Amino acid sequence: MSTTASVPALSRDQLLKLYRDMLTQRAVDTRGFQLNRQGKIGIAMGSEGHEAVQAGTGLAFQRGKDVLYPYYRNTGIILSCGFPLVDLFRSQLARAKDTSGGRSIINHVTAKALGIATISSIIAAHCSHAVGAAWALKRSGDGDRVVFCQFGDGATSQGEWHEALNFAAVHALPILFLCENNQWAISTHISKQMRVPTIATRAAGYGMRGVSCDGFDPVAVYNAVHEARAHVAAGAGPVLVESVCYRFLSHTTDDDDRTYRTRDEVAEHRPSDPVPKFERHLVDSGVLTDDDVKALKREIAELVNRTTDEVEAEPYPEAHTLYGNTYAGPDDPWVGEA
Secondary structure: OOOHHHHHHOOHHHHHHHHHHHHHHHHHHHHHHHHHHOOOOOOOOOOOOOHHHHHHHHHHOOOOOOEEEOOOOOHHHHHHOOOOHHHHHHHHOOOOOOOOOOOOOOOOOOEHHHOEOOOOOOOOHHHHHHHHHHHHHHHHOOOOOOEEEEEEHHHHHOHHHHHHHHHHHHOOOOEEEEEEEOOEEOOEEHHHOOOOOOHHHHHHHHOOEEEEEEOOOHHHHHHHHHHHHHHHHOOOOOEEEEEEOOOOOOOOOOOOHHHOOOHHHHHHHHHHOHHHHHHHHHHHOOOOOHHHHHHHHHHHHHHHHHHHHHHHOOOOOOHHHOOOOOOOOOOOOOOOOO
16 A cells, blocks of 8 residues: 655645645534534434545546546545535535435535536445446547546445446446445445455456555545546546545444444554544644644634534525425426316
8 A cells, every 4th residue: 555655746735635625524524423413413424534535536536527426425525526515514404505405315415517426325326327427428528537436345245336347347438436445334344245355356357457545645545546547537447446444433323333343443443543644744744833733723613613503594495395306397296187
C-alpha cells in the first residue's frame, strides 16, 4: 500500500481541501447521530473511518465531466464533489426544500447538475445503474468522462456486483469500481465473505485491473484513484480500486456493533483514525500550524451548527403534497370519475 510519501505531489490548496473535507464529513456524521438521539431524524449512517477514502476519491473526481454513483455511507464524497451542505441537512431533516421534497430516506440524495446520481436502497443494485451510465458514455463517444461507482465490501457479495463488473470488462466501459472496504458488512466480517486476501484480487477474474490502497491515507487514495481514472479515460477498460479502511461506529444508529465485535478490536484500529493521522502529518510537514488546525475546526463547527439551525427553522412539506411525483395526473390517488 502507498503512503503519505507522495504528499509533495499535491499543492497546499489540494492538501487543505482534503483535510477540510475530512473534517466536514466527520462533523456532519457526528451531527447526524446527535439529531437521531434527539428524535429529529429517524436513522443516521456514520462513516467515521472512511474520511480519507472519500476525500481522496472526491479530489480525483472531475467536476463537470465525471458521474458519481454513491452508496448510503457516502456523506463525505458527495460533499467533496460539490453537493451543498444545506441540501444534505434538508435531506436528513426532511424539509420541503429538499431536492426530493422531504420524501427520501436518509442520505438518498441526488444532484443531476453535479453528476451525482440517485442512491439505490438495494445493496449493489446501483452498480448495474452505473454500468448503464458508462455504457451510454461510451456509445455517445463523449471522451474523458468516467463513472465513479462507490460501494462497501458487503456489496461485493451480491450477484449484481459481479454482473456489473463482468459486463463493464467485456465492453471496456469507462467506469471505476471503488470499494470502501471497512471490513464489516453490517455484522459479517470480510473473512466470512471471501477466501481471497483482498477484494482487488477479484478483478483478475473479470480481466480488469485491480488496485488496493491504504484507505486511512487520503493522498494514497487520491493517487490510486487518479491513476485509475487516467487508465479508464484512455479507453483501457474499467478498474477496481479497493481502499482498505475501518468502520469505527455501528452500521447505523439502529445497529449495536457490540453484538458482533469486541471493543478491543475497535480500539486496535483507532491509531489509524485518518482524521488525526492526516492532521498530524500536515502539521509535522509544515503545511499547517496548530493555530491553523484550531481555526479550521472552529470554522467547520460553526458552519455545521449554523446550517443545522437554518434548516431546522425551515418548514416541513405540506400534507397535500404527499402524493406528488407518485401518480400520473392528479396528485390525489382517490380522485377519479364517478
